[in-house]
Amino acid sequence: MRQQETDTERLHGKVKWFDPVKGFGFVVAEAGGPDILLHANVLRNFGQSSVADGARIEISVQRTERGVQATEVFRIDPPEAPVGAPLADFEDIDPELIRSAPLEPARVKWFDKAKGFGFANVFGKPQDVFIHIEVLRRSGLSDLQPGEALAIRVIDGKRGRMATEVNVWEAGLPRS
Known part of the structure; x- marks a missing residue:
């Protein structure tokens, strides 16, 4: 029996990279597994047009025939700044x-x-x-x-x- 495409899972991960010009990027789940596609439209629904590489992110994902995709962003935390390195x-x-x-x-x-x-x-x-x-x-x-x-x-x-x-x-x- 094929898994329904409407089943979603909420997880935490880290942004591998995101390119606003291309309109997508990828997230790596903390628990491991395949890269997760993060489309610009999903990010825009959260209110952002971009996200920094290395940012921590909480998302809802959906498994599809083409791979795992983010369907909603709940939270984004900035990448860790170098310790003791103020601008x-x-x-x-x-x-x-x-x-x-x-x-x-x-x-x-x-x-x-x-x-x-x-x-x-x-x-x-x-x-x-x-x-x-x-x-x-x-x-x-x-x-x-x-x-x-x-x-x-x-x-x-x-x-x-x-x-x-x-x-x-x-x-x-x-x-x-």
């Missing part, structure tokens, strides 16, 4: 100031992965906010698209207004 941009800033910065609604102005940075605009504020690729990676993302809605933590730093954390839009919504 040079933040090394002279009080860590408590960075942690206590509120999440603010923002939209991506532009981001160039090859250059390693980009800018966003916080709703109602005229200044651009600098986003470094390492901040993006430590937030569990690998790329941003123009116009993408985000929730970011912003401080005044060496380069002016700077993002210290980048989250999906839904992270900035008030909890009920």
Whole structure:
């Protein structure tokens, strides 16, 4: 008897790689097994357009005739940052100031992965906010698209207004 394609399983894993241009990537389950296809549409349903290589992820998967595929994303945790390696941009800033910065609604102005940075605009504020690729990676993302809605933590730093954390839009919504 053939297994129904509607049967799903929830599991934890690590992102092997994800390419937003190709529109897919793969996850390796903690329990082992074949690579799991992660399609961009499944990631977008979670509210993200990309995910960093090495990020921890909780997903629902479905076994199909073409292999195992993610059907839903429940949680993404950023890859582990190197121990004791703060970003040079933040090394002279009080860590408590960075942690206590509120999440603010923002939209991506532009981001160039090859250059390693980009800018966003916080709703109602005229200044651009600098986003470094390492901040993006430590937030569990690998790329941003123009116009993408985000929730970011912003401080005044060496380069002016700077993002210290980048989250999906839904992270900035008030909890009920």
